[in-house]
Amino acid sequence: MSKKVLVVDDDPDVRLFTQTVLEENGYTPVLAKNGEEGEAAVRKDKPDLIVLDVLMPKESGIRLYRNMKTDKKFKNIPIVMLSGIAEKSFLRSQKVLTEFGGDPVPDPEAYLEKPVDGEVLADTIKKILG
Amino acid sequence: MTRVLLIDDEKVSVQVLSLSLRSDGYDVLTAFSGEEGLEIFDREFPDIVITDVKMPGMDGIEVLKNIKERSRNAEVIIITGHGDAENAIEALKYGASDFINKPVRDESLALALKRAGKNIEMRAKLSAYTENLEKEVAHVTHELRMQSRFLEKLIKISEEGIVATDRELTVIIYNPAAEHILGYPAEKILGQKKIKALFSKELMQKYQAKRHDLQKRKELEHFETHVKDRNGNLIPVRFTGAFLYEQGKIMGSVAFLEDLREIKRLQKELLTSERLCTVGQTVAGMAHGVKNILHGFKGGSYLMEVGFKHNDTEKLKSGWNMIQKNIDHTSELVGDLLTYSKVREPEYKPCRPNDIVEEVCISLQQTAKENNIRIIEDVDPAIEEVAMDGRSIHTILMNLISNAIDACIYEENPGKSLSVMVKTTLEPEQIIRFDVIDNGTGMAPDVQEKIFTSFFSTKGHRGTGLGLLVTRKLIEDHDGTIDVASEPGMGTTFTVKLPFRENRIPLKIECRIR
Numbered sequence: 001m002s003k004k005v006l007v008v009d010d011d012p013d014v015r016l017f018t019q020t021v022l023e024e025n026g027y028t029p030v031l032a033k034n035g036e037e038g039e040a041a042v043r044k045d046k047p048d049l050i051v052l053d054v055l056m057p058k059e060s061g062i063r064l065y066r067n068m069k070t071d072k073k074f075k076n077i078p079i080v081m082l083s084g085i086a087e088k089s090f091l092r093s094q095k096v097l098t099e100f101g102g103d104p105v106p107d108p109e110a111y112l113e114k115p116v117d118g119e120v121l122a123d124t125i126k127k128i129l130g
Numbered sequence: 131m132t133r134v135l136l137i138d139d140e141k142v143s144v145q146v147l148s149l150s151l152r153s154d155g156y157d158v159l160t161a162f163s164g165e166e167g168l169e170i171f172d173r174e175f176p177d178i179v180i181t182d183v184k185m186p187g188m189d190g191i192e193v194l195k196n197i198k199e200r201s202r203n204a205e206v207i208i209i210t211g212h213g214d215a216e217n218a219i220e221a222l223k224y225g226a227s228d229f230i231n232k233p234v235r236d237e238s239l240a241l242a243l244k245r246a247g248k249n250i251e252m253r254a255k256l257s258a259y260t261e262n263l264e265k266e267v268a269h270v271t272h273e274l275r276m277q278s279r280f281l282e283k284l285i286k287i288s289e290e291g292i293v294a295t296d297r298e299l300t301v302i303i304y305n306p307a308a309e310h311i312l313g314y315p316a317e318k319i320l321g322q323k324k325i326k327a328l329f330s331k332e333l334m335q336k337y338q339a340k341r342h343d344l345q346k347r348k349e350l351e352h353f354e355t356h357v358k359d360r361n362g363n364l365i366p367v368r369f370t371g372a373f374l375y376e377q378g379k380i381m382g383s384v385a386f387l388e389d390l391r392e393i394k395r396l397q398k399e400l401l402t403s404e405r406l407c408t409v410g411q412t413v414a415g416m417a418h419g420v421k422n423i424l425h426g427f428k429g430g431s432y433l434m435e436v437g438f439k440h441n442d443t444e445k446l447k448s449g450w451n452m453i454q455k456n457i458d459h460t461s462e463l464v465g466d467l468l469t470y471s472k473v474r475e476p477e478y479k480p481c482r483p484n485d486i487v488e489e490v491c492i493s494l495q496q497t498a499k500e501n502n503i504r505i506i507e508d509v510d511p512a513i514e515e516v517a518m519d520g521r522s523i524h525t526i527l528m529n530l531i532s533n534a535i536d537a538c539i540y541e542e543n544p545g546k547s548l549s550v551m552v553k554t555t556l557e558p559e560q561i562i563r564f565d566v567i568d569n570g571t572g573m574a575p576d577v578q579e580k581i582f583t584s585f586f587s588t589k590g591h592r593g594t595g596l597g598l599l600v601t602r603k604l605i606e607d608h609d610g611t612i613d614v615a616s617e618p619g620m621g622t623t624f625t626v627k628l629p630f631r632e633n634r635i636p637l638k639i640e641c642r643i644r
Contacts, residue, residue: 014426
């Protein structure tokens with residue numbers, strides 16, 4: 001059974017790109033176009049890995065990431081961040097949220113700043129999923 | 131002491147009279163002929179002259195004439211023979227103060243002298259009074275002249291244009307600053323033209339409504355508007371004006387115009403430098419947009435590679451499509467950056483603003499439909515063909531209406547019936563107002579603050595972050611204004627006001643033909 005990877009991104013082209021990369025490398029993609037849909041998909045499809053964008057309407061990647069990593073049931077699902085936002089900025093935003101009275105969250109398993117080559121994305125996922 | 135000159139060829143009579151006069155307290159000079167009398171008169175300036183009529187040589191009438199020629203105010207008393215009415219009348223004709231008959235009696239002489247003395251006194255008083263009055267008048271006249279010259283100068287050197295009229299509304303004050311703003315030469319305006327030759331009907335109505343009672347002190351309001359100069363150019367001014375009333379009656383009107391061209395020019399300069407500065411800041415913010423575009427290219431080429439590998443036309447197509455989209459996105463971004471950083475004068479060319487609204491709405495119709503958003507056009511039929519920069523209007527509306535559609539797409543309330551209304555209104559003083567009203571997601575105050583000022587996008591991958599900056603710049607280049615009202619969850623209204631020119635051949639070209 002091939003492993004399931006959830007892709008959360010508001011840009012349909014990015015979803016199509018990541019979807020193709022996953023299919024080419026033998027994974028089963030599940031697609032969501034914002035944080036809200038992403039969270040529903042996590043519960044329903046129980047993915048083995050999440051590829052997550054940061055800036056999205058409705059629920060952002062910052063919030064979804066925090067919800068995953070502070071939830072006992074989901075915190076072991078590895079997350080690959082894929083965003084135009086710099087890694088620094090994303091980590092800072094998590095730190096700020098922690099200071100505002102949240103539980104500390106670990107850093108993501110990988111952080112890829114757009115633009116990313118399809119091969120690099122595939123290698124990153126392979127390395128994590130083994 | 132009053133000085134009396136006594137002229138008589140009869141020495142005895144001179145001696146007797148002089149004795150009697152001296153005892154009455156007069157300072158007496160004597161002469162025994164008309165000629166001698168005149169000589170003494172010229173030397174001693176007596177106050178009163180008493181002369182006999184009948185004398186050998188120069189007679190009394192001659193003496194009188196001569197003295198009166200020298201000094202009109204000299205008091206001359208004539209002594210005539212008994213019943214010599216003819217001489218008496220002549221003497222009076224030549225200005226004698228009095229005459230007494232011979233033989234001279236002390237009482238009548240005293241009386242005549244007293245009268246002459248009174249005359250002198252009166253005259254002295256009158257002259258002092260007159261002199262005083264003249265001085266006073268001269269002083270007041272001088273003051274008045276100074277004051278009016280001062281006022282005239284004030285009006286003349288005033289940086290503000292001043293245009294004032296009499297109660298018939300004929301222009302009577304039109305200073306050089308007004309001349310500079312409006313362009314009409316003063317000699318063609320002053321005393322000849324009515325105020326309505328200078329100001330538009332709308333402006334007249336606006337300031338006619340401001341009745342200013344001279345007895346009641348009240349601050350005059352001012353407002354920014356445009357006046358048309360001699361060549362039909364719109365000149366931005368700060369206008370203060372009122373019709374002046376005193377006790378309910380119109381006294382005239384006055385208008386002050388502050389030329390805002392220089393200020394507007396400086397504002398524009400400042401905006402340009404601010405804008406270039408923003409472009410600098412934008413580079414950092416823009417990186418996000420550029421990263422997304424590059425990622426799109428990577429995605430497109432990856433899809434095409436996969437397509438070639440598996441001979442999958444579907445993948446090839448979507449890869450190519452992705453690349454094309456990002457080419458468009460790149461040119462959009464570059465175009466926005468160029469528009470934003472370049473200074474471009476608007477081109478006032480004939481166009482129909484309502485048609486541009488229609489055009490933009492049609493081009494966005496598909497996106498709106500896909501997202502269940504209704505686009506409603508509500509155009510003012512009073513708007514006809516006018517001279518404006520149609521290209522700018524197109525870009526402005528395109529940005530605002532697509533923003534409005536995005537605001538609807540982002541709305542989270544699924545039950546809401548979403549719409550974007552585009553409205554045009556013809557406003558006074560040659561202004562067209564465009565309203566773009568959506569009932570989408572709305573903006574919080576902190577977002578509203580940011581939208582015009584710097585690179586800012588709430589749209590993630592889709593915005594260049596420059597749309598509203600570009601919009602604001604185009605509007606300001608067109609001497610217009612943009613305002614926003616928004617409430618989270620309720621929607622947003624953008625209001626743009628742009629001035630237009632009448633659609634006719636500009637006068638500049640006419641001049642060149644001549």
